[in-house]
Amino acid sequence: TNFSGTVDLISYDDFDLQCLKKDSALKRGSDLSKVFGDSNFVLATSDQDSTWKIGDTVQIGDETLTIAGLLKNDPFSENGLTNGKLTLITSDETFVRLTGEEGYSLVLIQTTGDVTDENVQAIQNSVDQTYSFRDKRDERTTGTYMAFVFCVYAFLAIIALVTVMNIVNSISMSVSARMKQYGAMRAVGMDERQMTKMIACEAFTYAVLGCVVGCAIGLPLSKSLYDFLIAGHFPSAVWQFPIISLGVILLFVSIAAIAAVYAPAKRIRNMSITATINEL
Template identity: 60%
Template sequence: MLLNNKEFEIAGLLKYDPFSENGLVNGKITLITTSDTFVSLTDIEDYSIIMAQVADDITDEEISLISGLVGTNCTFEDKRDQQTTGIYTAFIFCVYGFLAIIILVTVLNIINSISMSVSAKIKQYGAMRAVGMNEHQITKMIVAEAFTYAIIGAIVGCTIGLLISRWLYTTLISSHFSYATWTVPFIPLLGIIIFILCTVALASYAPSKRIRNISVTETINKM
């Protein structure tokens, strides 16, 4: 690229303009250069940018006072209208809404799986009670089976989730920001495991109660 009869090498092109609200260039060409390249192109050595973040309750009068302190040799721009709070809130709402749907599907799947498993083995539980197994032992068998499925599912799910999380983080973030490093999210993982175990414990209550309410003779007659 030639500028002012000087040749410069273009390192890369951005798909979107990071300095606009919508990412569009709007017919403008924006160059991102080093300080030395900027001085070489413009012969301006004392150029600098100062960005200030103000409180939400700042008034227009206070903004005018700050603008008056800048002086005529500087350019003052008020970027308060370009806040991304609304976009960020909408993004967070969509993400957590999606997570809420996943949690609901997970809870329903756990409850349905445990209920179907108990229903499929209702005759076996009846035969065990007929030979002397009490209600407490039946309940322990149902809970042990449910927790076995839950632990195995949590290990497999968390392992696959961590691999996908690391791949997405590396692809979307680490590849653009070298200082960003992926770490294992221990606290979210602990929360997921506790949530699964609590859900399994609650989901095991209804099938266990159903087994206790069925008499031994009724179960044997169905065999």
């Protein structure tokens, strides 16, 4: 796909480009390595309404540039949205080749947590008035993000503990309630391995049904909460399908189901057939 129109061209040095990857500012599928040095590859800012994508080309004069990666938002706007404007980020070498301008430079300064207003003012005073200075400390959200993550994962840890206890207790009570039936099955020739398979099938039925219902309810709820709590305050934030989180949850539930089978199966194996029949 070709893109035509007015674009903003921004030059990043190697350190600034590497910071984009370090700060997880790039969308999945971006190839930052193509942008370094004198090349025909660039990065582009984007948001949820952007029409351009990785692999699209932009014609600047006689040069054809290919978008090798997309930023998750537009760091050059007040709200992180592109508002339909395409901004390209190039390496220093590519910028000089395209524009012939060698006096341009974008300098990013990361301060420590104890920096004062006087320190920032001193930096600003050292900059000539012909240059643009922007203080973005008010946009820092690390503390709020960490507090939010801590609360969310603490809540998830409690839910996980309740899930394990519920699966284990449900299987244990189910086995205890049907101890006579299990005894009768053993009396007619069912071996311990077959009994364990029956208990395992029951446990994984609970687990699978729970995962299906949980995903059907949880995913829409997750998107709604994300839109309300995060996207409502940060317009550039976009909810993504939690593939990794779902994988971890499914693995955790599977391990819990396996653990739930162990104790009841061991109890049946250790009881004699007559004792099992006479149980309750």
